[in-house]
Amino acid sequence: MKVATDLESRDRRLGILLLLPAVVLFALLILYPFGNSLWLSFNRINTMTLASSFTGLSNYREVLSSPEFWQSLVTTMVWTVGSLVLQVGLGVAVALMLHQNLWFRSLARGLILFPYLLPMVVAVLVWKWLFNDLYGVINHLLMSAGIIAMPVDWLGSMPNAMIAIILIGGWKYFPFVVLAVLARLQTIPEQLYEAARVDGASAFARFFDITLPQLRNVLAIIVLLRAIWDFKEFDLIYMMTGGGPVSSTETLPLLVYKQAFPLMQMGKAAATAMLMMAVMSLFMVVYFRARRRFEDA
Amino acid sequence: MRAVVRHGGDLVRQVLTWALVLALSFPLFWLISTALRPDTELFVRPPHLLPRTYTVDNFSKLLFETPFLTYFRNSAIVAISTTAFVIVIAVFAAYSLSRFRGRFSAVVERMILITYLLPSVVIFLPIYLMLSRMGLANSLPGLVVAYTTFALPFAIWLLRSFVDSVPVEIELAAMVDGASRLGAFVDVVLPQLLPGIISTALFTAILSWNEYLYALILTNSDAVKTLPPGVMTLLTSSYHIEWGLLMAASVMMSAPVILAFAFLQKHLTRGFGAGAVKG
Numbered sequence: 309m310k311v312a313t314d315l316e317s318r319d320r321r322l323g324i325l326l327l328l329p330a331v332v333l334f335a336l337l338i339l340y341p342f343g344n345s346l347w348l349s350f351n352r353i354n355t356m357t358l359a360s361s362f363t364g365l366s367n368y369r370e371v372l373s374s375p376e377f378w379q380s381l382v383t384t385m386v387w388t389v390g391s392l393v394l395q396v397g398l399g400v401a402v403a404l405m406l407h408q409n410l411w412f413r414s415l416a417r418g419l420i421l422f423p424y425l426l427p428m429v430v431a432v433l434v435w436k437w438l439f440n441d442l443y444g445v446i447n448h449l450l451m452s453a454g455i456i457a458m459p460v461d462w463l464g465s466m467p468n469a470m471i472a473i474i475l476i477g478g479w480k481y482f483p484f485v486v487l488a489v490l491a492r493l494q495t496i497p498e499q500l501y502e503a504a505r506v507d508g509a510s511a512f513a514r515f516f517d518i519t520l521p522q523l524r525n526v527l528a529i530i531v532l533l534r535a536i537w538d539f540k541e542f543d544l545i546y547m548m549t550g551g552g553p554v555s556s557t558e559t560l561p562l563l564v565y566k567q568a569f570p571l572m573q574m575g576k577a578a579a580t581a582m583l584m585m586a587v588m589s590l591f592m593v594v595y596f597r598a599r600r601r602f603e604d605a
Numbered sequence: 606m607r608a609v610v611r612h613g614g615d616l617v618r619q620v621l622t623w624a625l626v627l628a629l630s631f632p633l634f635w636l637i638s639t640a641l642r643p644d645t646e647l648f649v650r651p652p653h654l655l656p657r658t659y660t661v662d663n664f665s666k667l668l669f670e671t672p673f674l675t676y677f678r679n680s681a682i683v684a685i686s687t688t689a690f691v692i693v694i695a696v697f698a699a700y701s702l703s704r705f706r707g708r709f710s711a712v713v714e715r716m717i718l719i720t721y722l723l724p725s726v727v728i729f730l731p732i733y734l735m736l737s738r739m740g741l742a743n744s745l746p747g748l749v750v751a752y753t754t755f756a757l758p759f760a761i762w763l764l765r766s767f768v769d770s771v772p773v774e775i776e777l778a779a780m781v782d783g784a785s786r787l788g789a790f791v792d793v794v795l796p797q798l799l800p801g802i803i804s805t806a807l808f809t810a811i812l813s814w815n816e817y818l819y820a821l822i823l824t825n826s827d828a829v830k831t832l833p834p835g836v837m838t839l840l841t842s843s844y845h846i847e848w849g850l851l852m853a854a855s856v857m858m859s860a861p862v863i864l865a866f867a868f869l870q871k872h873l874t875r876g877f878g879a880g881a882v883k884g
Contacts (some may be wrong), residue, residue: 322701429815
């Protein structure tokens, strides 16, 4: 008995020891910066000397009373919902199509994954080229189809710029949905479908009564996870439009970046970041709840 | 009759599905097709689907007349160093989280989950200030430190799922045979874990290779720029945009990533679930 407890506590000590380097790095690189960000948000920072003076909630007051912040929050919501709908719609449709037998199915699967695998810079460059107003393929196709008469300025005017980034976001991230949904589809027992077929259920009935309920949990997780990731998306939007035209595609991460670096208003940037984090934590709470519930189920 | 109808329906479905797949892959095709055509063919109306004359001029110009190779080297150095550093720490942490469950590890686990949803813009200012103070801004080691913030939680999380799938029994058996816990870990668990370690390392390297935001704020000279901000500089620094050159750069910077993913096929779902492609 004594020996066993000894072993156990030695084991526990080993467990903590192995975890220690990671925990130290966490504290230095994530906890400390997070706390520092919080502290910066209550201060005014002199950009030359980096000296700070405590100003309480004034950064928050300033941010919350600026139309810029609320505009940016709305823009973030529009972007998140728009691209999320596209990702999930396209993702589920493609997953269902790939789940059936298809000529050269593995080739199709590989091709479908590509947008997700490409570095974001590469995706941005190729779409900038496709959306190019004078020589882009998209304007050419739309013009030869008679949909538009003149080349459209895709990235420099609204609502075109928002439509463009939503389309690209949908295209870039839908394969994530495909992968997750396909994995789940493969676990639905074939007998369910056979039984329904014997009972005379149509293909539509089989989809709504069997497939969709089976996918519900995985879809809830995907939507929450993607919503969090889309909400904080920086790379795609910054590289594609830089937040423009003017600031009409300036989502919260871009606003934080603008305040922090070109404008060097560090306190304000930190306050905006904290407010953004507060909005996101709502999503996160729901996500963690859902995760726990579905893991138990 | 009925069989014919069903067969016809199947044909339509096959064709429609493939039409959608090809439409969604068009940007990829266009990327390669543009990279391989001479400048004169970029502005032809209607655009040629395939180049009339194939050329590697874009690639040779990219390699010999732009700092692309420097960017490529910097990206490789940062990706490899970040991965090596993070994996060593993550292997021990993942093993500990998987095998010794306690209050401490529960807290750590929760923290990892939260950090992998944490936006970089929430911590990037302090990281920037910290690295500047240490004299590491605008340097490759500075990038490695910054990348640890997302690479470490990711690697621990993914590796943990690999450790979980190594049966505890074999290590208990080794311990019954007189091996210490650490000995059993090194001799029994590590070899079993090797494929998982390699996969995690590749995923981590891809994450660093593709990273943009920290590279944007932490590097400002060509000598230390990595590919993502470097290639964007190629876009913005010239008077008229050289699309052929940019598409060639895109092909070159994607190639290592695509190769790595080809090795990872089996683990894609697992890796993406853990956030292998930062979104």
